[in-house]
Amino acid sequence: MMALPLFSPQSDPGPDFTALLSNEGLLPLSGDASGVQQAHGNTVLALRFDGGVVMAGDRRATAGNSIEHRAMEKVFAADRHSAVAIAGSAGMAVEMVRLFQVQLEHYEKVEGVALSLSGKANQLAQMVRSHLPMAMQGFVVVPLFCGFDVERGVGRIFTYDPAGGHYEETDFQTTGSGGRDARTTIKLGYRENQSREDAIELAVLALYEAADADSATGGPDLVRGIFPIVATVTADGYARVDEAEVATRFEAAIARRRELGGYGGGELR
Amino acid sequence: MSMPYYVAPEQVMKDRAEYAQKGIARGRSLVASVYDGGVLLVAENPSKTLHKISEIYDRIAFGGVGKYNEYDQLRVAGVRHADTKGFAFSRDDVDARSLANLYAQHLGNVFTHEMKPLEVEILVVELGTAQRPTQLFHVGYEGTITDEDHFTVLGGDAETIRAAFASTYEAGADLGGALKVAVAALAGSDRTLSAPDLEVAVLAEGNGRRTFRRVTDEEVAGLLAS
Numbered sequence: 001m002m003a004l005p006l007f008s009p010q011s012d013p014g015p016d017f018t019a020l021l022s023n024e025g026l027l028p029l030s031g032d033a034s035g036v037q038q039a040h041g042n043t044v045l046a047l048r049f050d051g052g053v054v055m056a057g058d059r060r061a062t063a064g065n066s067i068e069h070r071a072m073e074k075v076f077a078a079d080r081h082s083a084v085a086i087a088g089s090a091g092m093a094v095e096m097v098r099l100f101q102v103q104l105e106h107y108e109k110v111e112g113v114a115l116s117l118s119g120k121a122n123q124l125a126q127m128v129r130s131h132l133p134m135a136m137q138g139f140v141v142v143p144l145f146c147g148f149d150v151e152r153g154v155g156r157i158f159t160y161d162p163a164g165g166h167y168e169e170t171d172f173q174t175t176g177s178g179g180r181d182a183r184t185t186i187k188l189g190y191r192e193n194q195s196r197e198d199a200i201e202l203a204v205l206a207l208y209e210a211a212d213a214d215s216a217t218g219g220p221d222l223v224r225g226i227f228p229i230v231a232t233v234t235a236d237g238y239a240r241v242d243e244a245e246v247a248t249r250f251e252a253a254i255a256r257r258r259e260l261g262g263y264g265g266g267e268l269r
Numbered sequence: 270m271s272m273p274y275y276v277a278p279e280q281v282m283k284d285r286a287e288y289a290q291k292g293i294a295r296g297r298s299l300v301a302s303v304y305d306g307g308v309l310l311v312a313e314n315p316s317k318t319l320h321k322i323s324e325i326y327d328r329i330a331f332g333g334v335g336k337y338n339e340y341d342q343l344r345v346a347g348v349r350h351a352d353t354k355g356f357a358f359s360r361d362d363v364d365a366r367s368l369a370n371l372y373a374q375h376l377g378n379v380f381t382h383e384m385k386p387l388e389v390e391i392l393v394v395e396l397g398t399a400q401r402p403t404q405l406f407h408v409g410y411e412g413t414i415t416d417e418d419h420f421t422v423l424g425g426d427a428e429t430i431r432a433a434f435a436s437t438y439e440a441g442a443d444l445g446g447a448l449k450v451a452v453a454a455l456a457g458s459d460r461t462l463s464a465p466d467l468e469v470a471v472l473a474e475g476n477g478r479r480t481f482r483r484v485t486d487e488e489v490a491g492l493l494a495s
């Protein structure tokens with residue numbers, strides 16, 4: 001750490017930051033953690049629109065039946081043109097994201113060019129896979145990855161399973177304990193080539209319904225003014241949707257439900 | 270059995286220094302200067318892919334002159350050092366001074382102990398914050414380290430370029446002004462350099478966390494013409 005990290009050509013880790021860390025003995029991993037009470041993060045989702053992807057996640061982290069955090073962030077910029085959201089074991093997941101972010105930037109700086117979007121998705125799969133021993137002990141981390149593919153000019157979404165498998169989704173995906181409810185909501189409201197505004201609105205409704213049905217997913221916290229995080233990734237890069245805009249959309253959804261006796265009152269016929 | 274020749278240590282060092290200087294003088298030079306929006310780095314470099322100037326960290330840039338493979342290895346080591354340190358501690362704990370010291374130690378070691386000295390000069394620049402000043406660390410092939418507040422010149426013809434630059438440099442110039450002065454100094458009196466001959470980058474605010482930005486040929490041409 002305090003010496004200049006120079007390597008012989010045979011042992012050079014190249015642009016692989018994880019290999020470099022394990023060389024320095026700094027890789028966070030392993031150990032028996034069964035029986036440790038851990039915080040879990042809950043519903044995250046991603047859906048495509050014309051020109052990019054929307055990614056969103058609630059703010060609640062639970063440990064068993066208790067709410068541990070009300071303002072946890074689960075949606076992160078992975079780099080300029082991609083975002084990652086996490087559900088599962090909170091501490092592990094946040095650490096994995098941190099490592100992933102540094103890995104992408106490290107590669108870009110060492111090699112002089114950024115990884116392709118598929119390359120980034122594959123890199124994350126390798127991290128999830130190397131995390132498998134911890135997943136076996138209950139520290140499951142299931143990320144959701146999306147980004148704007150600058151070569152193809154489209155938004156793309158990738159999902160993962162705890163064994164490190166990764167799959168590309170065509171239009172939308174959700175993960176976490178409230179994921180099913182969120183997914184159904186998106187499925188009912190999704191339209192091809194929808195606008196950014198429509199996609200943000202659908203993401204908000206999906207998180208609302210997930211929080212309505214899943215106790216581990218946090219809804220809009222009107223008392224404390226904490227709202228889910230919504231972000232977009234487009235050709236211009238990652239951008240958080242302004243919290244005031246998210247709040248306005250949630251307030252509109254709530255007002256509609258109050259008016260209609262708790263239901264969305266959609267047009268699904 | 271033949272006795273090894275005795276060579277005075279002074280002579281050994283002198284020979285090595287001469288060797289390194291010759292190697293460095295074969296390449297083109299680099300100028301870094303502070304302007305009103307940050308730090309400007311300009312190198313004479315016709316290649317668009319084999320960079321002399323690169324990003325190390327959020328507020329730190331690297332410049333190298335001399336033998337490409339040697340300074341590029343040091344550049345990568347710098348990125349590794351910075352990323353590891355930032356990951357283990359915090360992004361705020363990564364600073365140019367400690368990295369420049371590591372380069373100085375390494376270059377000094379190689380110069381005294383190895384057969385062949387490294388034929389490079391290294392620049393480590395950090396864009397200042399409210400707490401930390403902007404600093405330019407210049408590390409020589411034998412490990413001497415100097416820090417500058419305003420500008421520095423690397424390369425074989427550094428003395429001439431430094432004199433030309435110092436006579437026209439004005440503290441607080443804008444990007445275009447600083448670039449013109451730097452390019453004129455690099456070109457000397459009998460040549461002109463245009464955008465394709467140059468590699469230009471800045472460390473400047475306004476681009477989020479990562480302040481390093483390469484300035485494109487079109488932008489350079491525009492600034493030089495303005």
